[in-house]
Amino acid sequence: MRVLASAPAKIILFGEHSVVYGKPAIAAAIDLRTYVWAEFNDRGAIKIEAKDIRVPGLTVSFSEDEIYFESDYGKAAEVLSYVRQAIELVREEADANGKGVTVSITSQIPVGAGLGSSAAVAVATIGAVSKLLGLELTNEEIGKLGHKVELLVQGASSGIDPTVSAIGGFIHYEKGNFEHLPFMELPIVVGYTGSSGSTKELVAMVRGTYEEMPEVIEPVLVAMGKIVEKARGVIISDLDEELRFAQLGRLMNINHGLLDALGVSTKKLSELVYAARVAGAIGAKITGAGGGGCMYALAPENQSEVATAITIAGGTPMITRISREGLRIEEVLP
Numbered sequence: 250m251r252v253l254a255s256a257p258a259k260i261i262l263f264g265e266h267s268v269v270y271g272k273p274a275i276a277a278a279i280d281l282r283t284y285v286w287a288e289f290n291d292r293g294a295i296k297i298e299a300k301d302i303r304v305p306g307l308t309v310s311f312s313e314d315e316i317y318f319e320s321d322y323g324k325a326a327e328v329l330s331y332v333r334q335a336i337e338l339v340r341e342e343a344d345a346n347g348k349g350v351t352v353s354i355t356s357q358i359p360v361g362a363g364l365g366s367s368a369a370v371a372v373a374t375i376g377a378v379s380k381l382l383g384l385e386l387t388n389e390e391i392g393k394l395g396h397k398v399e400l401l402v403q404g405a406s407s408g409i410d411p412t413v414s415a416i417g418g419f420i421h422y423e424k425g426n427f428e429h430l431p432f433m434e435l436p437i438v439v440g441y442t443g444s445s446g447s448t449k450e451l452v453a454m455v456r457g458t459y460e461e462m463p464e465v466i467e468p469v470l471v472a473m474g475k476i477v478e479k480a481r482g483v484i485i486s487d488l489d490e491e492l493r494f495a496q497l498g499r500l501m502n503i504n505h506g507l508l509d510a511l512g513v514s515t516k517k518l519s520e521l522v523y524a525a526r527v528a529g530a531i532g533a534k535i536t537g538a539g540g541g542g543c544m545y546a547l548a549p550e551n552q553s554e555v556a557t558a559i560t561i562a563g564g565t566p567m568i569t570r571i572s573r574e575g576l577r578i579e580e581v582l583p
């Protein structure tokens with residue numbers, strides 16, 4: 250038996266950084282996917298083939314405590330620890346610890362860009378392997394297992410990324426609670442700077458400024474929280490599409506300005522944001538921790554012009570939309 254599952258990337262639409270201070274945030278799944286094939290092997294080992302994870306391809310095998318790398322590419326190795334944990338967790342859940350499982354991964358999601366590639370690979374792996382082992386899990390349950398994988402690999406996590414990747418659509422997050430918002434189309438362009446900021450360092454930098462001048466930073470965080478609540482109101486409203494896009498675009502621009510005020514933008518990120526706006530995007534902002542990574546632009550009329558402007562400004566554009574679906578079982582072969 251062979252199973253193919255896929256899971257989407259995510260972007261934070263509103264509320265990064267302020268979410269660390271207990272304010273709400275809205276994230277959404279986007280139509281860039283990681284695909285995982287799972288099948289049994291008779292060696293009793295976990296074998297992971299990463300054919301294309303947007304870093305050079307490599308094959309890695311685990312057997313008991315030994316790890317065999319055919320090549321070692323730093324970022325890829327990090328992704329693979331999520332895959333291994335995901336397989337081990339599902340084998341435990343299914344009481345199938347000694348079963349040999351081979352997974353083969355291909356991905357459209359760049360690694361280390363703040364788009365949730367690790368969560369997507371964990372969720373797709375859990376989806377494929379649980380189906381292979383005959384476990385009936387809901388997408389919500391798979392999101393929770395994905396959160397467990399993150400906790401095991403990285404020690405701390407809000408769980409936003411695996412939840413969004415498993416469930417899809419829009420998620421409003423506040424103090425550990427997730428709310429699935431109604432779906433709406435959002436034609437966007439993601440612009441990747443090509444470099445990645447360290448989420449840990451950026452969060453610490455904002456914390457430093459906050460502690461130094463709380464009376465200045467607190468109102469910025471409060472305003473960011475209010476932006477999220479306004480955006481939630483727009484998403485759940487029955488306003489017509491044009492008006493909703495216009496309001497979300499303005500909120501994106503204000504949120505970007507506040508993130509810039511916190512010091513998490515870079516010259517390159519701001520250049521991509523302004524290039525997108527000049528090319529006709531209704532709104533554009535950083536998504537995620539900043540310091541590199543990605544921005545996104547809302548461009549209902551002119552996605553390809555905005556993508557070209559991002560390329561000219563030195564970024565890598567990805568034309569995409571919000572993915573209604575999260576984890577998907579694509580194929581089950583006998």
Ligand code: PMV
Nearest residue numbers: 265266268269363448537538
């Ligand atoms: O770029 P990402 O997906 O790592 O987003 C980080 C979001 C922050 O709010 C900056 C940190 C956090 O833990 O929520």
